[in-house]
Each structure stands twice: as C-alpha cells, then as structure tokens.
Amino acid sequence: MPWIRAGWPAPRGVHGLTTLRHGLGVSKVPFDTFNMGNCTAVEGDDPADVARNRDLLVEHARLPAEPRWLRQVHGAGVVRFGGEAGVPAGTASRETGSGSQAGSDPIAAASPEADASVTSDPGVVLAILTADCLPVLFCADDGSEVAAAHAGWRGLADGVLEATVAAMRTPPERIRAWLGPAAGPQRYEIGVEVYDAFVSRDWGAGSAFTSTREHHWHVDLYALARRRLAAAGIxxxxxxxxxxxxxxxxxxxxxxxxxxxxxxxxxxVWIEPTR
Known part of the structure; x- marks a missing residue:
C-alpha cells in the first residue's frame, strides 16, 4: 500500500492516513516517487509530477474530494473548513518562516496560511504535509468532527496542538488523537534553541530530552506532543x-x-459523506 492507516480506534465513518514515499507516484529522484509537496523554490520537484501524484492519491484512496491544502508556516494558526472556504478558528497566532509550503504551488498559494485545520462537514478532506515534523490527527469519539495539525518543533512549542483542540467544538475528553510518522527520539538531535523553547516554559518538558553531547540532545517529539495534549485535556x-x-x-x-x-x-483525515 502507498499509505498507512491511522492506528486509532476511530468511530465508524472517520478515516485517517499518511502516505508513504513509494507505492504510487511519478516523481523522480530525490523526490521519488509519491511526493505530495509542490514547493519548487525549496524542493525542486516538477509541479506536473506532483499534480499527478495528488490526482493518484484522490483516485486510489477513493477520497470524497480534493484535500484542503494549507500554507504551512511552522506556526499555531488554525482554520475551520466548511463549504468552500477556510476561515480562522479560535484566536491562534500566525507567523511566517522558512517552512512555508507556498513556493510555486498555485493550490497552496490560494490556500489559507495555517498549520492546522478543523471540520465538521462530511466529505471535507483535511491535509498536512510533513517530512520529519509531527502530523497529528484528531477526531470526535462520535465521528462528528475531525482535525489535523502540523507540529514541527516551533509550532509544538508555540501551542499548535492546544490551539487545534481549542478550535474544535468537541470537548477534549471526547477527542481522540493519533501521532503520525516523525523524526524519532533515537535519531532527532537538536541544540539549545529547541531545548530552551520547551524547557524555559515548562520545566517538566526536560524529560523529553536526552543529552548526546555538550549543548545537544535527542528530543522526543511524541512525548512533548502527549504532554501538550494532556495539558489541553486529552x-x-x-x-x-x-x-x-x-x-x-x-x-x-x-x-x-x-x-x-x-x-x-x-x-x-475526513468524515465519510453519507450516501
């Protein structure tokens, strides 16, 4: 399969997945083969190849609609999708940075700037692009609402997960979350900037860091995400x-x-539309 299914006890009608790099797609090395990110200024893949990959995803995953893409900026902005447009959800902050996914992608350029999205509308497919950052999928336990968040270390430190939970209409005690593929704690080495971003605000977050050498640590993004989700009531x-x-x-x-x-x-992540 060219994707993995979210490993969570989702209610009937809620679907979540993360694509793999192979199994479908037409992109060439080093974007081989199922690249979803069309940001030519940064990545260099052929936009036509990425467009074909996205079409193949819709076709083979039998998506009910084209995914709702975001211009991700490593911030904590959240939008709610309903009908045809994304509108700000809650009061989460927005910031720009080198992680922007717009580039020369006309779809991203026309998409809202945010790092998380929420919907209660069946058939609306929420999308988060990653390549080491942590994707987090959410759903209400009754299948009435879903959300997706891009939690790189900057967004995670700035509260993107808490902002996503706050933007949902579902009480936290009824929300389920799945932590997708990300840079793991045995290999993801960081420096003082990342360590301070978390520990200066929450001393207990230090348990997610393991010293490797002077002023460097392995960081467990999953542990940090669980800590933030717990603080948000999940x-x-x-x-x-x-x-x-x-x-x-x-x-x-x-x-x-x-x-x-x-x-x-x-x-x-999406809610299956009723037929």
Missing amino acids: AADQVTGGDLCTLAAPDRFFSHRRDKRTGRMVSL
Missing part, C-alpha cells in the same frame, strides 16, 4: 501512535533532516 489513553521514525526508514518516509532535498508525505 487523556493519555485517548492518544495513539508515536512509533514511526521518518529518519530511520528511508525506504518508507521522506526526511528533510536526513536528505535535505526531498519530498513530503501528506496526512489526511
């Missing part, structure tokens, strides 16, 4: 996933940190 037994390392599996996942010039996976 209990530990409502969170699954967090066991797929993008850095350690070059045959399965794109990794910007490992390969520099590379593609992007997409994580999707």
